[in-house]
Amino acid sequence: MTAGVVGARPRHVPQTELRSGVGYWVASLASMMRFDYGRVRQWVPMMIVIQTLMGAGMALLYGFFYPHITAIRALYITTGAPTLALVPVGFVMLPGTVAEQKLEGTFDYIWSLPSPRSAQAASTFTLFTLFALPGSVFALLVAAWRYDVHLALSPLLVPAVLLCALMAITVGYGMALAIPNPMVTNVVTNALMFVVLLFSPIVYPASQLPAWLATVHYFLPFYNMAVVIRAGLTSGLVAHVAISFVVLAAWTAAGAAATAWVVGHRR
Amino acid sequence: MVEASAATLVPHGTVERGARHWWHDYTVMVLWHLASLRMWLVTLTVVQLLAGVGFVLGISLFFAHIPTTAALFVSTGVPVVNLLTVGMILGPQLVADQRSNGSYEYLRSMPVSRSVAAAAWYTVCLIGGVPAMVVALGVAQLRYDLPLHVSPMIVPAVLLTSFAGTMLGYALGHAIGSPMATRMITQLLVFVVFGFAPVLYPLSQMPRWLGAVNWWLPFRQMAVVTRAALTPGGHAAVMSAYVVLGAWAIVCAALAGRALGRRP
Numbered sequence: 144m145t146a147g148v149v150g151a152r153p154r155h156v157p158q159t160e161l162r163s164g165v166g167y168w169v170a171s172l173a174s175m176m177r178f179d180y181g182r183v184r185q186w187v188p189m190m191i192v193i194q195t196l197m198g199a200g201m202a203l204l205y206g207f208f209y210p211h212i213t214a215i216r217a218l219y220i221t222t223g224a225p226t227l228a229l230v231p232v233g234f235v236m237l238p239g240t241v242a243e244q245k246l247e248g249t250f251d252y253i254w255s256l257p258s259p260r261s262a263q264a265a266s267t268f269t270l271f272t273l274f275a276l277p278g279s280v281f282a283l284l285v286a287a288w289r290y291d292v293h294l295a296l297s298p299l300l301v302p303a304v305l306l307c308a309l310m311a312i313t314v315g316y317g318m319a320l321a322i323p324n325p326m327v328t329n330v331v332t333n334a335l336m337f338v339v340l341l342f343s344p345i346v347y348p349a350s351q352l353p354a355w356l357a358t359v360h361y362f363l364p365f366y367n368m369a370v371v372i373r374a375g376l377t378s379g380l381v382a383h384v385a386i387s388f389v390v391l392a393a394w395t396a397a398g399a400a401a402t403a404w405v406v407g408h409r410r
Numbered sequence: 411m412v413e414a415s416a417a418t419l420v421p422h423g424t425v426e427r428g429a430r431h432w433w434h435d436y437t438v439m440v441l442w443h444l445a446s447l448r449m450w451l452v453t454l455t456v457v458q459l460l461a462g463v464g465f466v467l468g469i470s471l472f473f474a475h476i477p478t479t480a481a482l483f484v485s486t487g488v489p490v491v492n493l494l495t496v497g498m499i500l501g502p503q504l505v506a507d508q509r510s511n512g513s514y515e516y517l518r519s520m521p522v523s524r525s526v527a528a529a530a531w532y533t534v535c536l537i538g539g540v541p542a543m544v545v546a547l548g549v550a551q552l553r554y555d556l557p558l559h560v561s562p563m564i565v566p567a568v569l570l571t572s573f574a575g576t577m578l579g580y581a582l583g584h585a586i587g588s589p590m591a592t593r594m595i596t597q598l599l600v601f602v603v604f605g606f607a608p609v610l611y612p613l614s615q616m617p618r619w620l621g622a623v624n625w626w627l628p629f630r631q632m633a634v635v636t637r638a639a640l641t642p643g644g645h646a647a648v649m650s651a652y653v654v655l656g657a658w659a660i661v662c663a664a665l666a667g668r669a670l671g672r673r674p
Contacts, residue, residue: 204605207616208472210480337461341468351474 163259171258175266183240183270190236191278198228198282203289205346216347217290218380222373223346224286225279225304229368230339232275233311235332237267238318242325260406268312275308283376299384300375306388307368310395314364317401338365345369364394425523435522439530447534450504454538458495462488462546465610467553478554479612485550485558486637487610489543490571490629494603497535497576499596505583506592524670528580528663535576540568547640559642566652567635574628574655577662585669602629609633628658 183190202224206212212220244250253263287294315332322328339345342356343365349357360366367387374384425435444451469484470476508514520527551558579596586592603609606620607629613621624630631651638648 200601200605205472207605208469208480208611210477210612210615337464341464342471344471347472351471 162257168259168262171262172265172269175256175258175263176270179266179270183274187274190232190274191281193236194228194232194275194278195281195285197231198224198279199285201227201340202282202286202346206290212290217292218377219348219373220346221283221286221290221292222294222376222380223369224282225372225376226307226345226365226369227339228279228282229275229304229307229311230365231336232271232278233308233313233315234318234335234339235315237271237312237315238328238332241316241319242328245325254406261403264316264402264406267316268309271312272305272308275312276304279304279308294376295378297375297378300372303371303375303388306391306395307372310364310368310391310398313395313398313402315398317398317405320405321401343369362390364391367391425521427523432523432526435526436529439520439522439526440533443530443534444537451534451538454496454500455541458492458538458542459545461495462492462542463549465491466546466550469610470553476554478556481550481554482556482641483612483637484610485547485554485556486640487633488546488550489568489640490609490632490636491603492543492546493535493539493568493572494575494629494632496538497532497572498579498582499600501531501535501576501579502583502586502592502596506589509587509589518670524667527670528577528666531580532573532576536569536572539572543568557642558640561639564636564639567639570652570655570659571632571636574632574659574662577659577666578628581662581665581669584666602627607633626654628655631655631658 202220205220205223206217209216241250244253254260256263286292318331319328322331343363344352344357344360345365345368349360349366352360367390370381370387371384371391374381374387465488466485469480473480505514508517522530547558550556582595583592586595606616607624607627608616608621609629609632613624613630616624621630631654634647634651635655638651
């Protein structure tokens with residue numbers, strides 16, 4: 144805005160005015176990431192520890208339930224461990240963080256900041272995806288050491304893990320935003336964990352499920368997460384990997400759409 | 411307290427002692443808990459039923475064909491989990507919530523003795539645990555056709571398991587000041603009970619050293635006494651299990667009593 148006619152509107156541009164443009168969006172993303180990182184920095188080590196304990200602990204624990212751990216069982220448990228470590232970050236910790244932010248008012252504060260809300264959401268997605276990675280690597284290492292499994296790593300692992308982490312976080316965030324009551328979010332996440340730990344073919348083959356439950360899991364994200372990660376760690380154990388990638392991408396899109404729908408409504 | 415006035419004036423909120431008063435206070439406190447926690451108890455019962463039945467049914471998915479031993483161990487371990495959920499896991503979390511929102515001091519100001527408060531809470535924990543346990547066992551019997559044989563020893567086994575768990579939770583909830591620490595510890599306990607104690611699977615399937623550590627902990631012994639009362643045949647280690655469990659119950663009750671402090 145340039146100096147115009149004397150006596151016209153004041154030249155002062157309010158700080159809270161929403162600006163736009165690609166450059167502004169990128170700058171907002173960078174500052175939101177610094178802001179978010181600064182807020183959660185002290186919790187990052189604990190998050191990684193919890194996640195490692197969860198993934199590695201579950202991998203050890205599943206082994207106790209079997210009288211004999213055959214080679215194929217050991218392979219399934221080991222390659223399921225990274226998936227088990229990724230699920231809680233997206234489906235439990237992130238919704239929990241959002242619920243807490245809603246209760247203490249931080250959530251409204253962040254929405255009041257003069258940065259595009261899409262940049263705010265993108266910052267959360269990026270940071271949590273990065274946080275989710277070390278824990279799942281540790282979980283895999285512990286499980287591989289415990290069961291003495293030899294893995295065949297393929298380059299497919301990188302997109303598989305990144306997509307799984309992004310999917311879990313996008314869906315978890317969309318869910319936390321779309322459900323207004325934090326108590327309900329809490330119940331839903333706990334129920335989800337129960338389903339994931341007991342009734343999802345992550346550490347055992349889908350063929351052990353009743354047919355109807357297996358069909359349900361083809362459309363849910365958990366089984367497909369296990370498939371793509373297992374495909375990156377083994378050769379010849381899983382088939383139809385492309386379909387699983389598509390299902391995961393669809394869930395990511397759905398999570399992003401839910402997020403966009405909620406943040407697009409200015410209260 | 412001034413001696414002269416003690417005979418005539420009983421200050422409001424002083425505990426009256428004696429068996430008759432104890433029984434009266436006890437019934438009032440049980441009713442008070444049931445009324446104030448009615449929503450919580452309904453939700454709890456549903457969650458307990460789903461978790462118990464879910465575990466009994468879900469374990470068969472881990473195997474292509476589930477061996478009878480595995481089904482038997484899970485089905486006779488789930489009652490322990492059901493009994494512990496209220497007293498040891500949700501109880502301390504409830505106390506932590508009460509500390510956070512301030513109702514804790516109010517509850518402590520009630521004119522009842524420590525033993526009444528503990529006994530009333532123990533009763534509520536039994537009410538919250540036993541129905542789910544019965545349903546889970548029934549479902550297990552239907553699903554797996556197990557060789558279950560319920561002996562009268564189930565009564566002391568259930569009472570002592572629930573008592574030891576409730577007292578452990580009571581000690582945790584009242585002795586630990588920070589609600590955050592209480593939540594962390596109880597969540598850790600869930601993990602230990604479900605996975606790292608031989609409750610839902612045989613002792614032989616865990617590393618020997620971990621089994622030895624578990625001998626000193628209450629959870630393995632809870633599973634031993636409960637399983638002995640639900641399955642036929644002689645059980646060698648039952649007596650020692652009752653002794654260890656009893657010791658835990660007494661120590662935890664003493665700790666909880668110390669933390670609560672004597673009510674004037």
